[in-house]
Amino acid sequence: MRVLRERGPGGCRVEDITAEAGTAKGNFYRYFPTWDDLLVAVRDHVVDSYGEELARRFVGLDPIDWSRAMDEEIDRFLDFQLGLGGLHQAIFHGPAAQARPVEEHRSAVSMLAWLVSAGISDGAFAPVDVEAVAPLIFELLHGAADAIASGLDDERVRRATHHIVRRTLDVRPSDGRGRGPDTW
Secondary structure (H helix, E strand, O other): OHHHHHHOHHHOOHHHHHHHHOOOHHHHHHHOOOHHHHHHHHHHHHHHHHHHHHHHHHOOOOOOOHHHHHHHHHHHHHHHHHHOOHHHHHHHOOHHHHHOOOOHHHOHHHHHHHHHHHHHHOOOOOOOOHHHHHHHHHHHHHHHHHHHHOOOOHHHHHHHHHHHHHHHHOOOOOOOOOOOOOOO
């Protein structure tokens, strides 16, 4: 992952990966029959790790300040996406990602839908159409990370993103009684 992150999809070869891992090239192909298999495995690992962390942050949390929690999650997602560097392009937008998209149940949109649904259940968010809103919030977050990466002021972009999400969800002040979802 480090080699892909540093060099991006176009600047990395199997030899670079095996040299970093201290193993033979044949060993690479033992686990990953193709380069695309490696990229899909890395992508699934990255997505699953984020999902597991998300669940740890929210499942069974009691009480929860949904307004603060959503702002913090927006920042975590932006930091996560920006931290991927060249790896982001390779695992989410390259040919392998197009040929083998992320399974719906593990996608960022599904994670957002879960989070928004939990906030709605707690009465912290307006009863929005989750199926329509979750992909739109994802596109906002993705675009915000792209804007920051291209040089737009980080603080301004984050502030605007928080504002749009709060307005979209009609985030209500916490009464201190909201609780997190019971499952992921």
